[in-house]
Amino acid sequence: MSIDQSCFDPLDDIWWRMGATLNWWDSTLGHPPAWMPDQNEARARLTGRRPLLLRALALIHEHRTATTGQLHQLDPRLPARPDSRFWLDMLAAGLIDYGYPFNPDGRTACTPRTIPWMAVRLPAHMQIEPALEDMGFNPVQIAALGPGPLRGARQYDRHNLICTDLSVRARQAGWHTLGEAYGRFSMLTGDPLAGNGGPDLILQGEHARVCVELTASANMALESKFRRWDRILAHDTCAATHVVWVNAARTGSLLTTLDAYCQTRGRQHAADISQWRQTWATVDGWHPQPGNPQPADPQWCRGTLTRMAAMFGFDSLDGWNLPAGFDTGLLYE
Structure with a gap:
């Protein structure tokens, strides 16, 4: 049992x-x-x-x-x-x-x-x-199952399961969430040259987007990751985007390092995992609220085809007899 x-x-x-x-x-x-x-x-x-x-x-x-x-x-x-x-x-x-x-x-x-x-x-x-x-x-x-190839992606399982736990808790708190598959810099910025890297989890609220970077070690690449986020947040499409660097290490020393990097950055914040998943508050006192997030488009494919039809001079999709499978709203309920 x-x-x-x-x-x-x-x-x-x-x-x-x-x-x-x-x-x-x-x-x-x-x-x-x-x-x-x-x-x-x-x-x-x-x-x-x-x-x-x-x-x-x-x-x-x-x-x-x-x-x-x-x-x-x-x-x-x-x-x-x-x-x-x-x-x-x-x-x-x-x-x-x-x-x-x-x-x-x-x-x-x-x-x-x-x-x-x-x-x-x-x-x-x-x-x-x-x-x-x-x-x-x-x-x-x-x-409609999501971007990229449908296969398992390399990552530490503890890391992934903590992120999924955060997704569950964030949804219960009123946020829309997007997992790592959607956390791509190219999708966040609309710039295909921004690359496929990105946050571990995205919390989408009514007025703000919170990108979560779950971190368990202060390796040599940590500072370069902060600088990359500096460039991403400079895009117009990320004007309402914040980054929260969450310490998931077994000790608290990493949180001090993350906070030091964040202190000179206006929209980057540090948080400890135990505090973040309970109160959604960061070390610097920032406490984002979900508001009333807009629901996802349940007919994304039909909307895309409508825009394509308009480009070719068609007023609408009436008479196209699109199959019911083109409406994938069941994935977005």
């Missing part, structure tokens, strides 16, 4: 005694274990649950790594228990990998029914677009 997923705290060092990564079962390696459903049967069941499957994949891709409990908190329609049929079917279909904490005593507990909690990610060694095409999903539905 799995423990209540709400008991999982990514800051609890009990889960990271063996390092900052999890023990992952790779869907592309080895034979499937006996407890895993048949792949064809799993894909047939998932095809009958298209909206829920797309929602799960979009959230996983956006946040890189998340526990099933965190995904349930982001969208209550998704099951929290790792041994639910839905997650087992996604594993069998090759759409996700699953990970669990290493056990220092060497005993094995590696099935979704016995592990304390289960993290999921997109497969690290393959892209899932071909599998989705085989299941009958159209290009717009696949594109």
